[in-house]
Amino acid sequence: MNVTQPTMSGMLQRLRYQFNDQILVRNGRHMELTPFAVSLVKPTRDAICGIDELMRAEPSFDPLTSTRAFRIMASDYCISVFMPFVAQRIGSLAPHVRIITQAIEDPVECLVSGTVDLCIWPADFLDRDFAHEHLQSEQLFSDSYVGIVSADHPISDAPSLEEFFSYRHVGVEGQGINGTIEAISLRQHARDFKPNFVVPEYTLTGYMVARSDLIGVLQARLASRVVAANPVRLISLPCQMPPIDEAMMWHRRHLDDPSHQWLRAFLAEVASSQL
Numbered sequence: 001m002n003v004t005q006p007t008m009s010g011m012l013q014r015l016r017y018q019f020n021d022q023i024l025v026r027n028g029r030h031m032e033l034t035p036f037a038v039s040l041v042k043p044t045r046d047a048i049c050g051i052d053e054l055m056r057a058e059p060s061f062d063p064l065t066s067t068r069a070f071r072i073m074a075s076d077y078c079i080s081v082f083m084p085f086v087a088q089r090i091g092s093l094a095p096h097v098r099i100i101t102q103a104i105e106d107p108v109e110c111l112v113s114g115t116v117d118l119c120i121w122p123a124d125f126l127d128r129d130f131a132h133e134h135l136q137s138e139q140l141f142s143d144s145y146v147g148i149v150s151a152d153h154p155i156s157d158a159p160s161l162e163e164f165f166s167y168r169h170v171g172v173e174g175q176g177i178n179g180t181i182e183a184i185s186l187r188q189h190a191r192d193f194k195p196n197f198v199v200p201e202y203t204l205t206g207y208m209v210a211r212s213d214l215i216g217v218l219q220a221r222l223a224s225r226v227v228a229a230n231p232v233r234l235i236s237l238p239c240q241m242p243p244i245d246e247a248m249m250w251h252r253r254h255l256d257d258p259s260h261q262w263l264r265a266f267l268a269e270v271a272s273s274q275l
Contacts, residue, residue, distance in 0.1 A: 004214055004270075012024060015234065019029075019036065019040075019087060019207060021034055021036045021037065022034050023036075023037045024037065027114055031137050034141040035054065036254055038144070042089070045113055047113075048114070052113070052114055057235075058079070060258055060260035060275070061259040061261075061262050063093050063094035063097060063110065063262055063266075064093075064094065064095070065096065066094060066096060066097055066259065067096045067097070067098070068097055068098070068259050069098040070097070070098070070099055070100065070117045070118065070259075070263055071100045071101075071102065071106075071115070071116040071117050071118075072099060072100070072101050072102075072116065072118050072119070072120065073100075073101070073102050073104055073105075073107055073110060073116045073118070073119040073120070073121075074086075074101055074103075074104065074119070074120040074121070075101075075104050075120075075121065075202065076103070076203045077202040077203070077204055077222050078120045078121075078246060079101055080202075081143075081221040081222055081227060081275070082120070082140070082141070082270075082271065082274075082275065083099075083101060083171065085270050085274040085275070086266075086267065086270055087099075088101065088159060089266075089270055090183070090266070093266070094266075095191070102116065104119070104121060107119040107121060107249070108132050110134065111132075111135055111249065111250065112132065112134065113255075114251070116188075116258065116261070117250065117254070118248055118249065118250045118260075118263065118264070118267075119248070119249045120140065120246055120247070120248050120249075120267075121168060121246070121247065121249060122244050122245060122246060122247070123137065123139055123245040123246070123247040124245070126140075133251075134235070134249075134251055134252050135249055135250065135251055135252070135254055136249070136255075137247045137248065137249040137250075138247060138248055138268065139245055139246070139247045140244045140246050140247055140248055140267060140268065140271040140275075141242060141245075141246050141271045141272075141275040142244065142245050142246070143221050143222075143244050143246070144219070144220045144221040144241075144243050144244075144245070145182065145217055145218065145219060145237060145241040145243075146217070146220050146223050146231055146232055146234050146235070146236065146237065146238050147159075147164070147215055147216070147217055147234065147235040147236065148205060148206065148209055148216045148217070148218050148226060148227070148233070149213075149214070149215050149216070149217070149224075149232060149233060149235055149237070150209055150210055150211065150212065150213070150214075150231065150232055150233075151210075151231040151232055151233050152231075153167075153209075153213060153215075153233070155167060155215065155235060156211075156235070157233075157235050157236065158235070158236045158238075159235060159236075159238055160238055161189055161190075161238045161239060162258070163238075164215065164237070164238045164239075165189075165190050167210075167213055167214070167215050168196040168197075168213060168214050168215070168223060169193075169195040169196055169197075169215050169216070169217075170195055170196065170197040170199060170205055170208045170209060170214045170215070170216045171183060171195030171197070171198050171199075171200070171217075171232055172199055172200070172201065172202050172204075172205060173198050173199075173200065180223065181274055182217040182241065183195065185239065185240075185241040185242065186239065186241075188218075188239070189238075189239045195255055197214060202218060202222055203222070203226070205218055206218075206226035206227075206229070206230040206232055206250045207230065210231050210232050212232045215235075217237070217241070219244055221275070248267055248268075250264070256271065
């Protein structure tokens, strides 16, 4: 908070006097919020977000002159296959607008707290794992899955289930997701399936399979880019995997914000015209 320790102590003392509560209490070597202080977290956060929105409020939004910075949370897959088109288009439409991307981590918490303006994440995870009464979403684009192996891998281009599961696998486990994403579908055909290696990002899969007998499962658009940069090849999957539907999610406090409305419309237009 950019204040000295004595100043912070004085602020805490005034809070204790105001609310007639200790607010912070010592537990060993750490300080913890009292139950009453915990109850203040949400209304305090909402008040701060409201003030922040008020300070940034504009009667209108002109992308040609605006210097607004948008924080977008997205997976490395989305950043790899979608954001280059965003970068290509935004330069002529909004030359001074800044887009700051960050990895997926606690998306609901960050959207509710106002830490990020928008999150792009698979729609089924939004509905199942990240549902929240104050969040809204809109689908952006879809993709399919393919298998990826080293260029000299002995597996055939169209393997059977038995051949596919006879080799070791590498899976991707996203932040906040219990288990690798492809395992949800593959376990329908091999109940005990577990990947031999787990990596935190899709873009690492190409490196993992390039010099091993591992099999990876990637989104088709990202896989085509990985093939162009690594000694790997694509194979068809022996079982059907549902497509991935990427959606943007935002807090409803932004519904009437002209700049945020422009951002959502811009992202939707880029997705529909490029993917």
